[in-house]
Amino acid sequence: MEYPRNIELSTHAFERVQERFPDYGKNKKMATDYIRSILKNSEYIGVVPDQDGKDSHMYVFNHSIAVHISYEMEAITTIYRIEVDTVKRNKQIGFRSKVEELYKKEFRKIHRTESSKRKQMKYSKAKNEAEIAALRYKQLVTRSENVREACAKRIVELQNEILIKENEIKDMQVLKRSVAYAIATASY
Structure with a gap:
């Protein structure tokens, strides 16, 4: 599934980029560009509910970084690293x-x-x-x-x-x- 090109970054997602990817989180534009570049090469997983039960579209980059986009495809809601056992x-x-x-x-x-x-x-x-x-x-x-x-x-x-x-x-x-x-x- 193709992600929308004009998607925005939520405040929560910007804070997570600053926290988890400090090299790319210096400002909101830089963080948005970083996530968009990840989304270009990401695999769409599907509609996945978060811990609160809210649905979001989940994309994964290189089996290691997950990006969640709101169900309405309006904003990037969060981004995080997925812990992977590389030997396995x-x-x-x-x-x-x-x-x-x-x-x-x-x-x-x-x-x-x-x-x-x-x-x-x-x-x-x-x-x-x-x-x-x-x-x-x-x-x-x-x-x-x-x-x-x-x-x-x-x-x-x-x-x-x-x-x-x-x-x-x-x-x-x-x-x-x-x-x-x-x-x-x-x-x-």
């Missing part, structure tokens, strides 16, 4: 290309599954939140203590259902991130 990587395995294809196929499969779960979660969460609101209203207007307790119990069940689905998505994101880093570093 330099061992030539005859079927490495097949293993790499398996990793890439698994990455695409995880991405589709995660997207599907996110979409399902959006509708399920809206439905559950609407039901929770109705139950809270019912709790306020009823005089029966048993109805209040039943409503409270159902609210807890619905909130737990939302939480379980959110945790499933977070687990998928962690798996997706680990597969993306394995592809980026060629450590398979």
